[in-house]
Amino acid sequence: MTxxxxxxxxxxxxxxxxxxxxxxxxxxxxxxxxxKDDEILFGEGLGLDSLDAVEIVVLLQRHFDVxxxxxxxxxxxxxxxxxxxxxxxxxxxxDKQ
Amino acid sequence: MTAADRTEKSSAIRAKRRGNSLGIWxxxxxxxxxxxxxxYGLLHLVCLHYLLFDREAVAAGxxxxxxxxxxxxxxxxYRHVYRLFVNQGRQLIDRYVIAxxxxxxxxxxxxxxxxLHALQESTRGVVLLTSHAGNWQVAxxxxxxxxxxxxxxxxxxxxxxLRDSLQLGGLEAxxxxxxDPLGHLGGVLEMMQALGEGDVVCIMGDRAYGFDTLEVxxxxxxxxxxxxxFLVAAAAECPVLALLTHxxxxxxxxxxxxxMWYPVYGKGKSKREQLSKWLGNYxxxxxxxxxxxxxxxxxxxxxxxxxxxxx
Numbered sequence: 001m002t003x004x005x006x007x008x009x010x011x012x013x014x015x016x017x018x019x020x021x022x023x024x025x026x027x028x029x030x031x032x033x034x035x036k037d038d039e040i041l042f043g044e045g046l047g048l049d050s051l052d053a054v055e056i057v058v059l060l061q062r063h064f065d066v067x068x069x070x071x072x073x074x075x076x077x078x079x080x081x082x083x084x085x086x087x088x089x090x091x092x093x094x095d096k097q
Numbered sequence: 098m099t100a101a102d103r104t105e106k107s108s109a110i111r112a113k114r115r116g117n118s119l120g121i122w123x124x125x126x127x128x129x130x131x132x133x134x135x136x137y138g139l140l141h142l143v144c145l146h147y148l149l150f151d152r153e154a155v156a157a158g159x160x161x162x163x164x165x166x167x168x169x170x171x172x173x174x175y176r177h178v179y180r181l182f183v184n185q186g187r188q189l190i191d192r193y194v195i196a197x198x199x200x201x202x203x204x205x206x207x208x209x210x211x212x213l214h215a216l217q218e219s220t221r222g223v224v225l226l227t228s229h230a231g232n233w234q235v236a237x238x239x240x241x242x243x244x245x246x247x248x249x250x251x252x253x254x255x256x257x258x259l260r261d262s263l264q265l266g267g268l269e270a271x272x273x274x275x276x277d278p279l280g281h282l283g284g285v286l287e288m289m290q291a292l293g294e295g296d297v298v299c300i301m302g303d304r305a306y307g308f309d310t311l312e313v314x315x316x317x318x319x320x321x322x323x324x325x326x327f328l329v330a331a332a333a334e335c336p337v338l339a340l341l342t343h344x345x346x347x348x349x350x351x352x353x354x355x356x357m358w359y360p361v362y363g364k365g366k367s368k369r370e371q372l373s374k375w376l377g378n379y380x381x382x383x384x385x386x387x388x389x390x391x392x393x394x395x396x397x398x399x400x401x402x403x404x405x406x407x408x
Contacts, residue, residue: 025369042282050283051309051325054332057289067293074286 012085013037019059024052037082053078066091136190144182157397164316165391184392188232195238203349204239212357215336222292224330224337226379228303229395230386231342236352248274248291248298250284278306292333300326302379303396313377315384320400327375331360339382343390356382
């Protein structure tokens, strides 16, 4: 893994945390920096629910131009900030990087 | 919502299994021998049995009846519940008939150019919002001419005997996809994908399946209806089309698909407030329906109590 990729992933993770905190009502009092990269997003982790997943799908589209085409991937992609960031990194259009 | 939460709430809303293979066989015999009238006749005896001996079913129907017919006496309310049982039984029989004879019932439609365009020509997906009021399965069956694929957000039928006999009311003849609301993240990702591909996603507007609800007035009291349909539609930038169906004669149904909303968030109000307004429009429409057709409302769960709070 190159250093460049790690830096890009870190940048995406930070941006995702800020986006989630500023757009999901349930997290609005949370400090983005307090969210761990590997913290589980739904259920027992951050406590997000299925309707928050809808918001995240829209956030990925609007801010990264990333569309989850095969929703069967959702279970793995929506697991944590880190898995989300890796999916964004792999699927973000070149001009958005 | 965690899987454990969903399982727990699923158990809470699981309907008691009624009917078995032998009972369904009797109805089949009556249908073959005497047609619809014969099966409907047998239904009166069966519903009387449920009225007398199935306290859970009576209590479920009574919640709605007491709101819909305020001021009625106890005996009158039992009469209302009995009529509800009979009408729901007729609906199940009709679904069974349609599974074998898709064109058995005549079908009329109330629509507008806009709603027809959304259903037939637009490349956008459509959220078709219906409730346990009228025979929505009949209307969906009649949408067989649509080019769009239909995705049903519903739990698989709990009762194997009913599931095998009804087979989604003949809908299996169409390329219908079932999205399980108790699946991963409540199936919302699958719904988003389907809408993105231009499908019709049919969602029950009166069943929360454990998902978030908002308080809106219904039949004079605060009630709790799920707002997921509007949230998903707003996210997917798709319209929400209400589907209301009722029976106008023994062999004819009418479906109203003339009410449609485009949920787009505006500025100045919170998303929750806007979702509440859109949801209120739908529930108001549903209220008008049950005022006109009180015995075609099969809300056999308490929408006036929040899930987990005595629902």
